[in-house]
Amino acid sequence: MIKNEILTKKPITIFEKIEASLERLNEKMEVIIEIQKNSNDNQRPVVTLPDASLDVMTLLSMPDHLRKTAMAICRCVRATAEEIAEQTSRARAVESAYLNQLVIMGYLKKERKGRKAYFYVDRETQG
Amino acid sequence: MKTMSKIIAVHSYKGGTGKTLLSLNLAATFAKLGKRVAIFDLDFRAPSLASILKTENVEYWFNDYLNSTCDAKQVLVDLSFKVPGNGKFFAGLANPATEAIRDMSAKDRKWEMRALGRLLALKETLLKDQNFDYLVFDTSPGLQYSSINAIVAADFVVVATTGDRSDVEGTKRMLQELYSLFEKKTGLVLNKVLDSNFTATAKKSEMSSRVKTIYHVPMLGIVPCFCEILRAEGNLIFVEDKPDHPFTKIVAEMARKIENNEVN
Numbered sequence: 001m002i003k004n005e006i007l008t009k010k011p012i013t014i015f016e017k018i019e020a021s022l023e024r025l026n027e028k029m030e031v032i033i034e035i036q037k038n039s040n041d042n043q044r045p046v047v048t049l050p051d052a053s054l055d056v057m058t059l060l061s062m063p064d065h066l067r068k069t070a071m072a073i074c075r076c077v078r079a080t081a082e083e084i085a086e087q088t089s090r091a092r093a094v095e096s097a098y099l100n101q102l103v104i105m106g107y108l109k110k111e112r113k114g115r116k117a118y119f120y121v122d123r124e125t126q127g
Numbered sequence: 128m129k130t131m132s133k134i135i136a137v138h139s140y141k142g143g144t145g146k147t148l149l150s151l152n153l154a155a156t157f158a159k160l161g162k163r164v165a166i167f168d169l170d171f172r173a174p175s176l177a178s179i180l181k182t183e184n185v186e187y188w189f190n191d192y193l194n195s196t197c198d199a200k201q202v203l204v205d206l207s208f209k210v211p212g213n214g215k216f217f218a219g220l221a222n223p224a225t226e227a228i229r230d231m232s233a234k235d236r237k238w239e240m241r242a243l244g245r246l247l248a249l250k251e252t253l254l255k256d257q258n259f260d261y262l263v264f265d266t267s268p269g270l271q272y273s274s275i276n277a278i279v280a281a282d283f284v285v286v287a288t289t290g291d292r293s294d295v296e297g298t299k300r301m302l303q304e305l306y307s308l309f310e311k312k313t314g315l316v317l318n319k320v321l322d323s324n325f326t327a328t329a330k331k332s333e334m335s336s337r338v339k340t341i342y343h344v345p346m347l348g349i350v351p352c353f354c355e356i357l358r359a360e361g362n363l364i365f366v367e368d369k370p371d372h373p374f375t376k377i378v379a380e381m382a383r384k385i386e387n388n389e390v391n
Contacts, residue, residue, distance in 0.1 A: 005260070022287075031205065053236045053237050053239075053240040054240055055236045055237075055239045055240040055243065055272070056272060056275040056276055057239075057272070057275070058236070058277055059279070060275070060305065067308065068310075070311065070312075071279070074243065074244075074279070074328060075247060077244070077247070084330070086382075091134060121244070123240060123241045123244040125364065
């Protein structure tokens with residue numbers, strides 16, 4: 001009986017783990033695709049700053065596609081890629097890519113809660 | 128049906144274009160219409176609302192709210208007695224002390240980022256929780272943090288401009304290179320217009336289409352040059368002091384357009 005339970009439970013957790021890893025992988029791939037799409041040939045690599053500030057002058061200097069996402073997250077404070085996609089009328093996968101790119105650039109923080117990933121501007125701990 | 132509550136920022140490229148006059152009278156007009164309104168002085172370099180509104184014993188300034196040392200409700204000074212009707216008229220004032228101006232001009236990017244967060248939070252705390260209908264931001268001219276923060280936080284931006292060539296050029300550039308990037312709903316106010324024929328409908332629509340070709344934004348209103356405004360020596364709430372003045376009527380028309388989403 002106990003053995004049976006372990007047998008059924010274990011594969012499920014393993015599958016869940018695989019699914020989560022695949023999702024993360026997928027997000028990373030989307031980021032790479034988007035970055036390649038939006039950078040002119042071999043232009044600058046994405047700069048990673050530990051806590052770059054998402055202030056208005058930074059917003060102004062951003063490329064248009066990222067600014068749209070960044071503005072939406074500024075308004076929401078905290079949101080999933082899906083919620084941002086609703087605001088910008090772009091595809092969820094695209095917003096997910098841009099949000100992850102903003103995380104890599106140090107402008108946003110990302111937090112996983114269950115199967116959902118939340119993005120937010122960390123206004124409190126900075127400065 | 129209740130119209131959607133809004134944050135309105137009043138901005139311009141140059142100083143002296145009538146931002147404070149427009150902000151005050153727009154806010155007062157909304158209050159006169161029975162709305163719950165708050166006006167905020169975001170010109171931290173040269174605060175003016177405190178003296179114009181003759182407020183005394185201010186406990187918390189809007190500076191304090193942005194510094195996160197008090198909440199939004201604490202900065203609001205109730206000035207409802209200043210406007211006719213049963214609307215509500217509050218003000219959040221910028222601290223005019225030299226020390227405070229110096230302090231505000233020395234803020235860094237991180238602070239400005241948090242200030243933007245504080246401005247955006249007003250949607251929740253004042254518009255939603257406190258049932259405000261309109262928040263009006265009177266900003267500092269030109270491209271600087273406090274003003275751009277206000278523009279980003281606003282739902283609608285009123286840009287005041289005059290016929291001065293340097294103002295026209297600067298405003299044009301600002302609209303194209305700043306406003307369009309933020310995709311803000313904008314209405315342009317031509318202030319201090321000297322053409323005496325401006326009231327003629329034909330002239331008005333000609334000016335309106337000229338504004339559209341020059342600035343690529345819709346026109347919200349035309350305000351002629353009124354000596355009474357200069358003569359008022361800072362008693363700027365025409366809605367209260369001079370209810371029958373043409374300027375009062377022009378602002379009422381602007382308020383109506385904003386309220387009904389007719390600026391396009």
